[in-house]
Amino acid sequence: MGNGDYLKINEPNIVHENIDGETVILNLDSGNYYSVVNVGADIWTYIEKGVPVSEILPLIRNNYECSPGDEENAVNSFITQLKQEGLVIAVEGKSDDSLLPQNWKDQITVKSSKAAFDIPVLSKYTDMKDLLLLDPIHEVDATGWPSIKPSE
Amino acid sequence: MNTINPGYCDLATPHQELLLKAALLSGQESITAWRNWQDSADWEGYLEPGSFRLLPLLYTNLQKQDVSDPAMGKLKGIYRQAWSKNQTLFHEMAKVVDVLQQAGIKTMLLKGASLSLLYYKNNGARPMADIDVLVPLKQARLTTELLQKAGWTSSVPLSEQDITYGHAIQLSNHQGKEFDLHWRPFNGCRDEYEKDFWDNALPVKMANIHSLAPNPTDMLFHVIIHGVVWNPVPPIRWIADALTLINSADFKIDWQRLIGLARKHHLCLRLKTGLQYLQEKFSAPIPPDVMMTIINLRVSYLEKIEYRFMIGSRETENSGPYAAFCCHLCRFRRLNAGRGVVSVFTFSRSLQWRLNARHSGDLLYKGIRIAANMFVAKPLQVRHR
Known part of the structure; x- marks a missing residue:
């Protein structure tokens, strides 16, 4: 994918919400549930706001303290994973610009201080049917549903 | 309650x-x-x-x-x-x-x-x-x-x-x-x-x-x-x-519309109860003149009986067949308000439906059971939906 290409959230079958800094994503067709935080949540926000793929890495470098070279592989690998899971789809810039927000620069804020870069992780939970039946008070750990309490 | x-x-x-x-x-x-x-x-x-x-x-x-x-x-x-x-x-x-x-x-x-x-x-x-x-x-x-x-x-x-x-x-x-x-x-x-x-x-x-x-x-x-x-x-x-x-x-x-709906459907008591509760317990911003109108809404006897039936647990005395009958009558009146004279036949058809009676003979039988139940206080199965 060259400069000027975008990624688009694969709606309407993919729904997502940012809950207190964590992005939760649900694939309504497969029933898979995903969670991303920190760098991963920022990348998701950039995709949602229509940031070109070529601009994602510079934004990450502006917002996080990165070791040279490490962040590029991590970010590319994360984006590849999002595509493989069918959560985002590639959009050719010239043909589909009308589908994307044009004013992404107005919507993205650069953080006042840089945080430490951590490798973005796409946490995946399958078998939504069972997860939805889980008792979210007694069968989960302290971080809450869908993290199941380890068996004693 | x-x-x-x-x-x-x-x-x-x-x-x-x-x-x-x-x-x-x-x-x-x-x-x-x-x-x-x-x-x-x-x-x-x-x-x-x-x-x-x-x-x-x-x-x-x-x-x-x-x-x-x-x-x-x-x-x-x-x-x-x-x-x-x-x-x-x-x-x-x-x-x-x-x-x-x-x-x-x-x-x-x-x-x-x-x-x-x-x-x-x-x-x-x-x-x-x-x-x-x-x-x-x-x-x-x-x-x-x-x-x-x-x-x-x-x-x-x-x-x-x-x-x-x-x-x-x-x-x-x-x-x-x-x-x-x-x-x-x-x-x-x-x-x-x-x-x-x-x-x-x-x-x-x-x-x-x-x-x-x-x-x-x-x-x-x-x-x-x-x-x-x-x-x-x-x-x-x-x-x-x-x-x-x-x-x-x-x-x-639209508070006037809300009051109008309660009047038209004979549901003043439930509306009044709900709004009074919201205002007194949670300081809901209901205009004082609206609240006064709602408090003064006239409530019919049938609506009071229906209210008892609806608000009371199904295990209480208010869930008995008499209350269920009044409740049905209230709903029937609500459905047919403004239609002039509604025949006894139409009401009996609706009652037949409510009591799951297959025909008028079955309705008569179940009616007798209702009357009997009023004295022995045994609940009769009726549609609650």
Whole structure:
């Protein structure tokens, strides 16, 4: 994918919400549930706001303290994973610009201080049917549903 | 609550009120209520289902107040689960709504779906067990036929009497998914109200499908009349729903319309009880002149009997056959108000439907049983839907 290409959230079958800094994503067709935080949540926000793929890495470098070279592989690998899971789809810039927000620069804020870069992780939970039946008070750990309490 | 006097002492327990305040108020009031609620019971040990359904809203409100507490992790998880369940329901029901709209049948989302999408503006704060879809009365039959072809069936076939005297039916598919199909917005809703209800509806979008939602005033009316009733699961979330509607910055309640609806449908007592409670316990901003009008609304004897029946537990004396009969009479009157003289025959047909009587002889037999039961106080099975 060259400069000027975008990624688009694969709606309407993919729904997502940012809950207190964590992005939760649900694939309504497969029933898979995903969670991303920190760098991963920022990348998701950039995709949602229509940031070109070529601009994602510079934004990450502006917002996080990165070791040279490490962040590029991590970010590319994360984006590849999002595509493989069918959560985002590639959009050719010239043909589909009308589908994307044009004013992404107005919507993205650069953080006042840089945080430490951590490798973005796409946490995946399958078998939504069972997860939805889980008792979210007694069968989960302290971080809450869908993290199941380890068996004693 | 066994008195005709519409007291509100047990619309919610003091413990439930603490939770409601923690979930609905802002600033220190919310935080204090949250601490007191936590201190007054071990909610992680046991929590009754009515309170449990408020926890996603509690999470969103505590998060707004920047509350830091070890319990926030679990509350966040409860919110995540409610969000996921709601999204799954929206996705499933959008397919149903699409089938109907493709066939030219208008749809309206009642209760939780519209509240969540339009009024809470949050897909996780207001959990739902299922979704309620309203179609025009004249298209109820066509709707069930279409949905049957799409794999949605009811446990008993929908009869003409069900359409004439009832208001909704539960449909399910082979995957065990369920939803409620309504052809009247609520039980005993006057048919004359239908056009007005549809004409004043607002657009709403569910999973990329456009449908309609009741306007805020009609929604508030429904929330209160459905909330101020007895239910095995304490229906306290009506309080959160009603306050969300009344306090909405984007929508205004048409109080005169609300009063008019209560008068037309002989539901003044439930409206009065609900609004008085909201104002006195949660300082709901109801204009004083409106409150005065509502307090002075005339309430008929039949409505009082119906109120007793609706508000009392089904195990109390108020659930007996006499109360059930009055309740049916009240709903029948509501359905037929303004139609001039309604024949005894029409009433007996509706009673036949209510009592599941197969024919007039069966109705007579069941009528005698009702009379006998009045003396021996044995409950008779009647339709509560």
